[in-house]
Amino acid sequence: MGSIRRRLTVGMVAAMAVVVLAFAGATTLIVSHVLADRSRDNLAATAERTRGALAAVDGITLDDDDLRGLVGGQTGLRGVVVVGSGGTVLASSQVDPADADALAAVDAAEPVAAAGHYLAVGIPTADLDLTLERDGTATQVVHVVLTVDTTEQEAIVDAFVTLVAVGAVVSIAVVVASAVVIVGRGLQPLRTMADRADAVAAGDRTRRLPVQDRDDPAIARLARTVNSAFDAQQDAEHRVRAFVADASHELRSPLTAATGWVELEQQGALDDPARREHAMQRVATQLARMGTLVDELATLARTDAGTPLAAEPVDLGALAAEVVEDARVVDPDRRIRLVAAPAPVLGDPTRLAQVLRNLVANATTHTPPDAAVTVTVTPGATRHQVTVADTGPGIPPAHLPHLFERFWRADPARGPGGSGLGLAIVQSLVEAHGGTVAVTSTPGTGTTFTLTLPARTP
The missing domain is CATH 3.30.450 (Beta-Lactamase)
Structure with missing residues (x-):
């Protein structure tokens, strides 16, 4: 200052x-x-x-x-x-x-x-x-x-020069005194802002800079901008804490289960071969669940850090056909329909396939077995559109704003099932490709996820 x-x-x-x-x-x-x-x-x-x-x-x-x-x-x-x-x-x-x-x-x-x-x-x-x-x-x-x-x-002329010189010295002296006073008063709001900012830096996240439009609109705008940055920082810290807590919770459950089975083996409680084999299967299942969660967290970390994705020619129509074919093998009784046309984009084929798999898996996991799933790829001049629609029970309107939040699930008990990262990964990867993703749902009718991606230019 x-x-x-x-x-x-x-x-x-x-x-x-x-x-x-x-x-x-x-x-x-x-x-x-x-x-x-x-x-x-x-x-x-x-x-x-x-x-x-x-x-x-x-x-x-x-x-x-x-x-x-x-x-x-x-x-x-x-x-x-x-x-x-x-x-x-x-x-x-x-x-x-x-x-x-x-x-x-x-x-x-x-x-x-x-x-x-x-x-x-x-x-x-x-x-x-x-x-x-x-x-x-x-x-x-x-x-x-x-x-x-x-x-x-x-x-x-000499007398006039002397008079002008004296006048110039006096004028400069007045300017110096005036500048000290004016600049001091003008910077007073900035000094107050600096003191508040020091308090925030020292750990008081509740403090904000004073906003006084009547003094100086530019300084008031600066204060509002800095306050917005502090708010964003505080929100980011809350998100990080919540994210770490949720990740710890998700990792703790399979880790505790796997540790329990291992301790039973160490205590000699699994002397029956069939029981021991069952225990090892449960341990493998929990470890696989942990591995999936770690992979999902790593994916989110890479996209959050802005890690560059591959930029290869990809046909969304062909990619959707592969994902639908795999889904039919996994769930042969499910009606999964594909309506696709060639839609070339430039992107990471592995990550784009992960996006489509997550959307299709979300539709088959959260709908009854008799609900149909339709994957549609619609090419456009500048942007291609992919929709994954189901005929399930739909999603309550209160839940829609939270679907892409990390670790969010409608079940407050957070029972077994997905990690709550699938849709967050979809949003993160789509945005990393310069696209958008949105969801609409009507209770009793079904849910539709719509994503758009920039078309590949020749």
Whole structure:
């Protein structure tokens, strides 16, 4: 939980920090570009006006007063450098004298950065008959450089950057504090769920996770899903306990009987050869019963574990014919009818035969000798259908939902007879082949088991 909280908090803070820093950087760049563009536009406009004014007069001689008024006298914002032949600085106004020589070299028609903190633009005047008079001497002016001092602009940008940086730090700090609180409160239901889950893991199978839809539908759905898993686990544990108890009961009866006969032999109570032979037959019968039960349990265990079955071409019609033929040999007085057509599937022939044998044996075991049994195989385009129907007394409706349960028998006394695994094996094997099995019954009329299996595609 701590790791999740840390990751969520760090993720939220990182995302917000990226947004805040990106916004701060973008804002700073925009402000810087706006100020720079404004300075360039102003300088370009001033240069254009000055260029037009000089061209409008036919020769002019400038003195220091004219020089100061050339750019409108905007002290601290614009300056001028007058350049003579050979790049000599003749005069300058509102420009740091130390930067005058560097600015004199600017001859660009558009504003450019120069001398570190100036924007400058050059105006050629060689053909304008422009002279500068100083100390009674007139000197030809080759070009004039107009400048803007960007120091104030840079100071504004620096102050804005500082303000934005402080705002970003404060914003990130607020985001961190908010993320800690929000994530902590948001994960509180998960912490409660974790505590409940720990209690369940510790052995309290009655505990369940709280479900509160009003807080968070997603967390409520998670809680319901986990509760369903706990319910399924508890049900599975109950089933396992019941299964083990039933298996123990089924194995105990033949084992006790066989042990009793063996003990009689060990005590010398079976001195009569006929009685001893009868005892050995009973022991063999009980051992065979145990062997059958163990085989059935092994079959269920393999299918429960998802052990792959053989995948061979099998004709359900031919397989049903073999099963019916064997059943007629075992019970020659029983009316067993077969209605079958070729129905190819892909599966395990041994297990599919076991399914049909179990269904036919179930019908002959639990119906009177005069009840007829009909096995029908109906092929289909995508799924084949096999039905095993009898004309016996039928099954009470209350018993139908339990027929495929393991070790379930209608007789509460669990007297001698089958193990109660036959139909459970049928369902398990059919489902392992991708099929379904169902039962319908009408008391006094008979019972029909219907199974479907996927048809084999060419």
